[in-house]
Amino acid sequence: MVRRLKDDELHGKQGKHDAPGGGWQSIKATESHFLREKVPFKGNGLMFKINHPNGGFECPSCAWPNPEKPGPAEFCENGAKAVAWEATAARTTPEFFARHTVSELHGWSDHALEKQGRLTHPMRYNPATDKYDPIDWETAFREIGERVAAFDPKRVELYTSGRTSNEAAFLWQLYGRMLGTHNFPDCSNMCHETTTVALPQSIGVGKATTVLEDFEHTDCVFLFGQNAGTNSPRMMGLLHEARLRGAEVITFNPLRERALVKFANPQTPRDMLTNHGVPISSQYHQVRIGGDIAAIQGICKHILDVDDEARASGAKGVIDHDFIAMHTDGFSAFADHCRNLSWARIERHSGLERAAIEEAARAWMRSERVICCWGMGITQHIRGGDNVHQILNLLLMGGHIGRRGAGACPVRGHSNVQGDRTVGIFHKSGEAFLAKMDEVFGIECLREHGHDVSLCCEAILRDEVDAFLGMGGNFFRAIADQARVAAHVGDIPLTVQIATKLNRSHLIHGKAAYLLPALARTEKDIQAGVEQTITIEDGMCNVQGSKGALEPASEHLRSEIAIVAGLGKATFAPNPKVDWEWLAEDYARIRDRIEATQPDTFYDFNQRLGEKGVFHLDIAARDRIWKTDSGKAHFLFPDDHLTEDASEPGDAHFQLLSIRGHDQFNTTVYSLDDRYRDIYGTRMVLMMNPADIEKHGFQAGNRVTLRAVSDDGIERRVSGFKIIAYDLPENCLGAYYPEVNDLIPLANRDRQSNTIAGKSIPVTLELMSTEQVEAETGVLATG
Numbered sequence: 001m002v003r004r005l006k007d008d009e010l011h012g013k014q015g016k017h018d019a020p021g022g023g024w025q026s027i028k029a030t031e032s033h034f035l036r037e038k039v040p041f042k043g044n045g046l047m048f049k050i051n052h053p054n055g056g057f058e059c060p061s062c063a064w065p066n067p068e069k070p071g072p073a074e075f076c077e078n079g080a081k082a083v084a085w086e087a088t089a090a091r092t093t094p095e096f097f098a099r100h101t102v103s104e105l106h107g108w109s110d111h112a113l114e115k116q117g118r119l120t121h122p123m124r125y126n127p128a129t130d131k132y133d134p135i136d137w138e139t140a141f142r143e144i145g146e147r148v149a150a151f152d153p154k155r156v157e158l159y160t161s162g163r164t165s166n167e168a169a170f171l172w173q174l175y176g177r178m179l180g181t182h183n184f185p186d187c188s189n190m191c192h193e194t195t196t197v198a199l200p201q202s203i204g205v206g207k208a209t210t211v212l213e214d215f216e217h218t219d220c221v222f223l224f225g226q227n228a229g230t231n232s233p234r235m236m237g238l239l240h241e242a243r244l245r246g247a248e249v250i251t252f253n254p255l256r257e258r259a260l261v262k263f264a265n266p267q268t269p270r271d272m273l274t275n276h277g278v279p280i281s282s283q284y285h286q287v288r289i290g291g292d293i294a295a296i297q298g299i300c301k302h303i304l305d306v307d308d309e310a311r312a313s314g315a316k317g318v319i320d321h322d323f324i325a326m327h328t329d330g331f332s333a334f335a336d337h338c339r340n341l342s343w344a345r346i347e348r349h350s351g352l353e354r355a356a357i358e359e360a361a362r363a364w365m366r367s368e369r370v371i372c373c374w375g376m377g378i379t380q381h382i383r384g385g386d387n388v389h390q391i392l393n394l395l396l397m398g399g400h401i402g403r404r405g406a407g408a409c410p411v412r413g414h415s416n417v418q419g420d421r422t423v424g425i426f427h428k429s430g431e432a433f434l435a436k437m438d439e440v441f442g443i444e445c446l447r448e449h450g451h452d453v454s455l456c457c458e459a460i461l462r463d464e465v466d467a468f469l470g471m472g473g474n475f476f477r478a479i480a481d482q483a484r485v486a487a488h489v490g491d492i493p494l495t496v497q498i499a500t501k502l503n504r505s506h507l508i509h510g511k512a513a514y515l516l517p518a519l520a521r522t523e524k525d526i527q528a529g530v531e532q533t534i535t536i537e538d539g540m541c542n543v544q545g546s547k548g549a550l551e552p553a554s555e556h557l558r559s560e561i562a563i564v565a566g567l568g569k570a571t572f573a574p575n576p577k578v579d580w581e582w583l584a585e586d587y588a589r590i591r592d593r594i595e596a597t598q599p600d601t602f603y604d605f606n607q608r609l610g611e612k613g614v615f616h617l618d619i620a621a622r623d624r625i626w627k628t629d630s631g632k633a634h635f636l637f638p639d640d641h642l643t644e645d646a647s648e649p650g651d652a653h654f655q656l657l658s659i660r661g662h663d664q665f666n667t668t669v670y671s672l673d674d675r676y677r678d679i680y681g682t683r684m685v686l687m688m689n690p691a692d693i694e695k696h697g698f699q700a701g702n703r704v705t706l707r708a709v710s711d712d713g714i715e716r717r718v719s720g721f722k723i724i725a726y727d728l729p730e731n732c733l734g735a736y737y738p739e740v741n742d743l744i745p746l747a748n749r750d751r752q753s754n755t756i757a758g759k760s761i762p763v764t765l766e767l768m769s770t771e772q773v774e775a776e777t778g779v780l781a782t783g
């Protein structure tokens with residue numbers, strides 16, 4: 001699908017990389033976002049309620065945990081943006097919908113749609129006028145309930161985005177299971193599903209083995225494919241402290257992300273006075289896209305060489321052989337695999353020189369306590385699971401699991417993406433949980449596995465979906481093969497979106513369509529006269545309460561929980577064990593049910609929540625208990641990698657990575673600027689290595705068309721991207737998500753978990769002619 005460029009997207013400029021990440025600019029940006037959304041910043045105490053477990057609310061932005069004793073203002077620039085965006089004074093009212101047809105709104109940018117502000121009324125699509133009309137809640141529930149109940153449940157899809165609370169997610173999956181579906185596509189299927197599947201294969205658990213305190217004791221943090229400065233800014237404070245203490249930070253990332261180079265902590269007076277910042281990465285390795293397996297195996301190879309040599313001369317060695325013998329299997333096969341790799345191949349695949357890889361290995365060998373963190377640069381690859389396994393090999397070789405100051409730290413995205421999964425949003429739930437669900441609710445859950453995001457998209461392409469119900473998120477924008485899938489949505493008999501703000505997925509609708517506005521996390525949630533608390537689980541397994549502080553954006557809003565309860569009541573015959581309204585009147589009752597279905601994980605749920613407002617879920621691997629099939633941790637590696645010619649670097653095509661800008665939260669675009677990358681006023685840019693620009697006969701500023709390389713004969717292209725010279729490895733390109741989502745073939749996904757391969761999209765480039773640029777932009781592109 002070719003998207004029309006808007007005027008304001010034509011003026012991108014790139015400047016110098018000198019200022020540190022964070023600093024005064026960060027404070028300035030925080031204030032300006034509140035001003036822009038017309039939310040009073042000072043005086044209402046709003047920001048002092050963020051991330052305080054007792055009586056405060058959990059920041060709706062990322063999943064980074066809170067310190068045990070939160071500071072008075074425990075938030076970051078991007079958390080503040082998310083709060084301001086949610087608390088905005090702007091409203092998307094029935095009058096707005098009366099003024100604009102859905103077809104017209106299709107021409108608006110993602111930014112412009114959400115910018116209209118908070119949704120205020122339940123709405124129903126009217127095909128006669130091509131507009132959304134207001135509808136009352138009870139009618140909406142009745143109409144949706146009657147229709148959903150009549151469909152084949154295996155043709156119903158229930159999507160969940162990760163901002164949804166544990167309580168709402170639990171009811172949501174109850175709703176699905178009562179229907180008889182196991183189709184729970186979830187935003188994690190585009191995100192850390194790779195980790196959720198691969199990590200248990202290595203160590204028996206799919207979550208972080210670190211807690212925040214480990215960062216205070218660590219000697220060395222490896223950061224793989226994660227842009228903390230933008231996406232989990234509160235992590236920067238810890239890295240900053242670790243560096244000041246003398247710990248090392250070793251970064252692997254094709255892009256030099258500014259905050260990972262140098263960072264001034266806005267919460268530290270010294271940095272703010274000088275505005276110089278602290279160097280964060282002691283080593284920065286600009287690995288080739290998809291080159292992490294080779295890089296990590298190269299590190300391991302060098303460690304093994306040093307260890308072999310030391311032990312040959314009678315010394316102790318540098319590997320934790322006791323740990324390996326007692327706790328793991330598969331080590332010798334992995335070690336032999338690394339020993340047999342040639343440096344020439346490692347260098348070619350990683351894009352790094354042997355000397356650089358050895359330097360990273362030396363940092364590992366110097367360190368008693370190593371933490372490895374990773375993000376989307378690791379998970380969103382066809383070999384994402386293999387990536388995760390290699391990171392774990394690096395940790396296991398040093399016994400860095402179950403030791404203070406060490407561990408595996410997948411940095412999760414959405415603030416409750418982890419909790420939603422824990423309480424039951426899963427398309428392959430196991431027997432133990434399902435049996436409990438049956439028992440507690442007197443139902444019979446479907447055992448057959450259901451759809452994740454990829455399988456849901458394929459079902460939509462085959463026209464095998466009768467109803468798509470979205471709990472938050474922006475599914476039809478965030479997915480791979482976006483345009484192809486979107487083209488089939490019009491044939492779906494029913495789409496329902498539960499949302500806070502208008503987005504593209506509300507325009508890409510089924511034959512019958514409903515838009516149901518939900519309370520946001522910052523807002524007071526009163527049920528049966530009592531203010532309610534919801535819970536979330538952060539990326540380090542802390543379950544904590546959250547209570548909104550603001551008046552709701554509209555009197556017509558309902559909480560996500562009340563909405564599911566309304567749907568449940570309208571869909572099913574009365575069931576004495578599932579009294580929807582009674583459950584929704586007091587969220588503690590839902591927590592009791594969560595406990596009843598998973599007593600080992602959530603024992604004394606309400607009581608533990610009441611005590612401190614937060615508790616940590618047990619992670620067996622922290623105690624060196626390995627819940628794998630053999631009871632040991634496994635060294636795993638793909639034996640076909642590096643011999644497979646398809647993944648050879650330097651092919652006729654480029655590898656494109658898709659990333660987030662600094663002023664965006666996923667598909668929510670706060671502004672067109674990306675301060676840390678010196679890109680302003682446009683997101684339609686293509687980051688390209690200067691040598692590649694020259695080699696391929698382009699010039700910076702040229703507009704190009706990107707075509708996906710795939711063998712399914714389907715043409716996928718996007719146009720109008722402006723080339724900017726950027727410091728990233730040759731043959732690698734960078735652009736923003738979701739602007740390039742049309743390009744990703746659905747089949748390009750992690751081999752085991754189906755996570756979309758948004759970080760290695762094979763593409764070719766074509767210069768656009770002046771006529772094409774003019775035709776597609778309506779203006780002569782000179783910028």
Ligand SMILES: Nc1nc2c(c(=O)[nH]1)N[C@H]1C(S)=C(S)[C@@H](COP(=O)(O)OP(=O)(O)OC[C@H]3O[C@@H](n4cnc5c(=O)[nH]c(N)nc54)[C@H](O)[C@@H]3O)O[C@H]1N2
Pocket residue numbers: 061062063078191192224225226227228230231232252253254255257287288289290291292374375376377378412413414657658659660661662664665666759
């Ligand atoms: N402000 C803000 N915060 C957010 C979000 C947001 O959009 N805005 N999104 C939230 C969500 S849902 C998530 S999942 C997280 C995402 O947080 P990140 O995981 O940081 O996500 P990305 O922006 O996709 O950046 C991935 C990084 O990986 C690098 N990379 C790409 N390919 C490779 C590779 O092959 N190897 C290596 N080593 N690196 C690579 C990229 O250059 C980039 O720095 O953030 C969460 N927090």
Ligand SMILES: Nc1nc2c(c(=O)[nH]1)N[C@H]1C(S)=C(S)[C@@H](COP(=O)(O)OP(=O)(O)OC[C@H]3O[C@@H](n4cnc5c(=O)[nH]c(N)nc54)[C@H](O)[C@@H]3O)O[C@H]1N2
Pocket residue numbers: 114161162163164187188190191192376380413414471472473474475478479480498499500501502503518519520521560658659660665666667668737738740741744758759
């Ligand atoms: N190419 C490419 N594609 C990607 C990625 C990538 O890096 N590259 N990243 C992937 C990742 S990591 C993720 S997590 C997905 C994200 O996919 P999603 O989670 O589906 O998308 P979001 O953009 O986070 O959803 C934003 C919308 O959520 C709604 N919303 C916000 N807050 C609330 C709330 O409290 N309640 C309700 N009901 N609705 C709310 C608003 O209407 C808003 O428009 O995208 C994935 N897609």
Ligand SMILES: [Mo]
Pocket residue numbers: 187190191192413414
């Ligand atoms: Mo994510």
